[in-house]
Amino acid sequence: MRTAQQTRPSQLQAQLRTQTKSRPKTRPTPRPKITPRPEGELGTIGVRAPRATTSRVSAAVRRAPKAPFVLLVIGLMCGGLVTLLLLNVTLAQGTYKERDLRSSIDQLREQAALEEKLARKAEQPEALTSMVPPGLERDDSPPSFITSRPVDGTR
Numbered sequence: 001m002r003t004a005q006q007t008r009p010s011q012l013q014a015q016l017r018t019q020t021k022s023r024p025k026t027r028p029t030p031r032p033k034i035t036p037r038p039e040g041e042l043g044t045i046g047v048r049a050p051r052a053t054t055s056r057v058s059a060a061v062r063r064a065p066k067a068p069f070v071l072l073v074i075g076l077m078c079g080g081l082v083t084l085l086l087l088n089v090t091l092a093q094g095t096y097k098e099r100d101l102r103s104s105i106d107q108l109r110e111q112a113a114l115e116e117k118l119a120r121k122a123e124q125p126e127a128l129t130s131m132v133p134p135g136l137e138r139d140d141s142p143p144s145f146i147t148s149r150p151v152d153g154t155r
Contacts, residue, residue, distance in 0.1 A: 121127055
């Protein structure tokens, strides 16, 4: 006798065909329908009979509705997007203000440099002599001091 390992593939296929043919082709028997009793009617033992529920009602009761959850997720996403938009706009306004301030600072620096250049030019000896009105001469005398006491030392 041959073992399962020694059998040929064609013999295995034949065995499988015969096994599938020998199965009876029967349909499953339908479940008996439960008829609901009125709510107040008692069972045979004196206990209230359980209510009959259909599969549709029990499936709806077991499963939570998806619509509120979906609306919550969409609302959170929209809120996050609006928050990001406001944050972006606020940062952009700060950037515009910064740019304006930087440009005004640059203008003030240029103006200060120009003023300093003019002041240095005005301090030069050539510029000072050109600013003297005609008819005035240079005074080379030693400076005199103003005192509140008489010069001879008397009071």
